[in-house]
Amino acid sequence: MPSFSNLTLRTDRLLLRPLCEADAPSLFAIFSDPRVMRYWSTPAWPTIDKAHALIAQDMQEMSAGKYVRLGIERKDDGQLIGNCTLFNLVEQCRRAEIGYGLAFAAWGRGYMHEALSALLEFGFSELALNRVEADIDPRNLASARSLERLGFKKEGHLRERWIVDGEVSDSGLxxxxxxEWAPRLGKVHSLDS
Ligand SMILES: CC(C)(COP(=O)(O)OP(=O)(O)OC[C@H]1O[C@@H](n2cnc3c(N)ncnc32)[C@H](O)[C@@H]1OP(=O)(O)O)[C@@H](O)C(=O)NCCC(=O)NCCS
Structure with a gap:
């Protein structure tokens, strides 16, 4: 995979771009919030060290083309309101997994739909992906609805696949x-890498 260090995607209201060190406080504010982390695959972040570590890891791995993680910046006020990721890239099978999280205060305004539309467009058009997968807690109705609105189909249910902070939960795959994305190809965003 190519380097993703300089990748930026633009939508009407958002700028998607790699995270940088200055994002640490905003990132920590988002991912230390128990409301955001209720159905996440890890506990809420206890300290800002997690944000610094994730940003440092991104700088290394994104330049090596290991995954694509983009911060979601609101154009209006320049605020970082979340991130979205294409990871577990399997080149031979042209598939990847998608992940996403948004600051609680930004929920319910269609921001994630806008961001994921651009990320998927990038994945299918620029990375030539054939398939994108998501693994969510089936109780996470907002996440399920977001996926369905993008055209994802529920393909399976795995029982007791996660244990986070002692809580056992299932996976909706x-x-x-x-x-299925083809009718939208080329209609979603302007690439700006
Ligand atoms: C999942 C998430 C990204 C959704 O982003 P969002 O921009 O707030 O999405 P919306 O508010 O537009 O909601 C998406 C859809 O779910 C619906 N929805 C929201 N909350 C819901 C709820 N509690 N029950 C049922 N439906 C719900 C909305 O009505 C909307 O449906 P529509 O597209 O038909 O209008 C956001 O809630 C989030 O970051 N959650 C925490 C992190 C997380 O769980 N990430 C996913 C891990 S797999």
């Missing part, structure tokens, strides 16, 4: 195929 979703998939979106290139052939």
């Amino acid at each position: 979703y998939g979106l195929l290139r052939s």
Whole structure:
């Protein structure tokens, strides 16, 4: 995979771009919030060290093309309101997994739909992906609805697959195929890498 260090995607209201050290306080504010982390695969972040570590890891791994994680910046006020990721990239099978999280105060305004539309467009058009997968807690109705609105189909249910802070939970597995995204190809965002 190529380096993703300088990748930026633009939508009407958002700038998607790699995280940088100055994002640490905003990132920590988002991912230390128990409301955001209720159905996440790890506990809420206890200290800002987690933010520094994630940013440092991104700088290394994004330049090596290991995954794509983009901060979601609101154009209006320049505020970092979340991030979205394409990870577990399997080049031979042209597939990847998607992940996303938004600051609580920004929920319910369609921001994540806008961000994920651009990320998926990048994945299918620039990375030539054939399939994108998501693994969510089936109780996370907002996340399920976000995926369905993007065209993902629920493909499976795995029991007791996660244990986070002692809480056991299931996985809802979703998939979106290139052939299903095809009608939207080229209609979503302007690439600015
Ligand atoms: C999941 C998440 C990204 C959704 O982003 P969002 O921009 O707030 O999405 P919306 O508010 O537009 O909601 C998406 C859809 O879910 C619906 N929804 C929201 N909350 C809901 C709830 N509690 N029950 C049922 N539906 C719900 C909305 O009505 C909307 O449906 P629509 O598209 O038909 O209008 C956001 O809630 C979030 O960051 N959650 C915490 C992190 C997380 O769980 N990430 C996913 C991990 S897999």
